[in-house]
Amino acid sequence: MINKFVRTMAEAMEGIQDGSTVLIGGFGSVGQPNALIDGLIEQGAKDLTVVANNPGVGRVGLARLLDLGRVRKIICSFPRSSDPIVFETLYREGRIELEIVPQGTMAERMRAAGAGIPAFYTPTGVGTKLAEGKEIREFNGRPYVMETAIQGDVALIEAWEADRWGNLTYRASGRNFNPIMAMAGKLTIVQTQHVVELGQLDPEKIVTPGIFVDRVLHVPYGDPMIS
Amino acid sequence: MAAPVAANWKPLTRDQMAARVAQDIPEGWYVNLGIGLPTLIANHVPLDREVIFHSENGVLGMGPAPAKDKVDPWLINAGKQHVTLRPGGSYCHHADSFAMIRGGHIDLCVLGAFQVAENGDIANWATSENDTAPAVGGAMDLAAGAKRLWVLMEHTTKTGESKLVRKCTYPLTAPGVVKRVYTNLAVLDVTPAGFAVIEMVPGITFDELQALTDAPLHRASAARAA
Numbered sequence: 001m002i003n004k005f006v007r008t009m010a011e012a013m014e015g016i017q018d019g020s021t022v023l024i025g026g027f028g029s030v031g032q033p034n035a036l037i038d039g040l041i042e043q044g045a046k047d048l049t050v051v052a053n054n055p056g057v058g059r060v061g062l063a064r065l066l067d068l069g070r071v072r073k074i075i076c077s078f079p080r081s082s083d084p085i086v087f088e089t090l091y092r093e094g095r096i097e098l099e100i101v102p103q104g105t106m107a108e109r110m111r112a113a114g115a116g117i118p119a120f121y122t123p124t125g126v127g128t129k130l131a132e133g134k135e136i137r138e139f140n141g142r143p144y145v146m147e148t149a150i151q152g153d154v155a156l157i158e159a160w161e162a163d164r165w166g167n168l169t170y171r172a173s174g175r176n177f178n179p180i181m182a183m184a185g186k187l188t189i190v191q192t193q194h195v196v197e198l199g200q201l202d203p204e205k206i207v208t209p210g211i212f213v214d215r216v217l218h219v220p221y222g223d224p225m226i227s
Numbered sequence: 228m229a230a231p232v233a234a235n236w237k238p239l240t241r242d243q244m245a246a247r248v249a250q251d252i253p254e255g256w257y258v259n260l261g262i263g264l265p266t267l268i269a270n271h272v273p274l275d276r277e278v279i280f281h282s283e284n285g286v287l288g289m290g291p292a293p294a295k296d297k298v299d300p301w302l303i304n305a306g307k308q309h310v311t312l313r314p315g316g317s318y319c320h321h322a323d324s325f326a327m328i329r330g331g332h333i334d335l336c337v338l339g340a341f342q343v344a345e346n347g348d349i350a351n352w353a354t355s356e357n358d359t360a361p362a363v364g365g366a367m368d369l370a371a372g373a374k375r376l377w378v379l380m381e382h383t384t385k386t387g388e389s390k391l392v393r394k395c396t397y398p399l400t401a402p403g404v405v406k407r408v409y410t411n412l413a414v415l416d417v418t419p420a421g422f423a424v425i426e427m428v429p430g431i432t433f434d435e436l437q438a439l440t441d442a443p444l445h446r447a448s449a450a451r452a453a
Contacts, residue, residue: 027284028307078362104325104368111322123371127402172301179320223300
């Protein structure tokens with residue numbers, strides 16, 4: 001019997017290596033795998049490359065992982081937040097590497113990895129400093145920049161519902177990067193608000209089919225904070 | 228604005244600027260509004276004119292802000308503000324959401340900007356070459372991918388410098404993409420000849436507008452470009 005549910009955070013985090021690339025879902029405070037981020041802090045892996053839209057808020061969650069010196073490099077589109085104190089301090093002191101990627105290119109680079117596409121061409125960023133040093137190629141008279149796929153060693157995901165095969169649904173704007181990061185992670189770990197029986201999810205409504213999921217932990221985390 | 232204001236005219240307020248853009252958005256368009264001033268445009272599109280607003284974080288068919296006691300904590304827009312979903316609205320993941328943008332499905336994007344050049348270059352993400360950690364977000368995707376890009380911004384900076392320039396001095400978001408600029412003083416089309424003034428606030432003269440603008444201005448023909 002396939003059962004992707006794990007009982008403990010330690011099981012969920014087992015085997016994450018130093019030097020891993022970790023994809024972290026969420027946009028704003030919605031759809032963030034907060035419990036798994038805390039689990040990763042506890043687990044201890046270091047020298048990480050983190051891919052997330054923002055570098056964290058305040059001194060909790062992702063910002064705490066950064067603060068503890070565990071992240072070598074962050075790949076994000078928006079190195080700001082309502083309180084980016086930790087990232088800004090580390091960055092100013094030269095203690096973290098930053099790769100800024102246009103948000104759509106970031107999403108597509110992970111989608112590509114999940115779909116077995118090593119690189120693609122896009123007009124986004126052409127003629128700007130984010131295309132400097134990258135291959136430019138013309139198609140039908142328009143220049144495009146080549147961008148490479150981002151594969152995650154690990155993806156941390158927050159879902160709304162999950163069954164034991166790892167089929168997932170999301171809630172409203174909590175979907176965001178989660179389904180694509182689930183595809184792009186070699187080891188995809190999910191925290192889910194709700195657990196449902198196999199067969200209970202309408203096949204037409206499953207957003208992430210279980211093939212993209214390795215481990216699921218039930219974390220009834222509750223609603224995102226309203227700021 | 229800091230430039231000397233003549234007695235004969237006054238600049239539009241932020242809400243008047245947003246309302247002016249809203250006038251030009253027809254029913255049926257899929258529209259993405261940038262963070263800040265452009266977000267106000269949605270307040271000025273009457274609900275019975277079906278314009279479908281898109282937000283980068285996977286929301287299509289976004290409605291107005293909810294009443295304080297009706298906030299859905301799971302539903303935010305790209306500016307991290309709580310929003311609503313209109314009947315017919317849908318959610319998607321980030322790659323599909325940006326496919327809408329990058330695949331040329333969005334009819335109109337309205338962005339704010341630091342500078343727009345007479346050839347349609349836009350600079351709206353970094354204020355200097357030395358800013359090593361500027362936040363690009365989805366601006367480059369929107370600028371390169373939307374079917375049309377309009378800019379809504381003040382005509383000059385707080386210190387009176389023109390934001391309509393011959394050549395952008397700030398890092399570009401995308402080259403040659405802006406089709407129209409709405410400011411608090413005028414509406415201008417970007418044409419092969421440069422900025423063409425198609426409308427000015429009541430009372431201002433063409434020469435007064437030119438005096439506040441770095442880039443050379445042209446008079447558009449009376450016929451409004453679509």
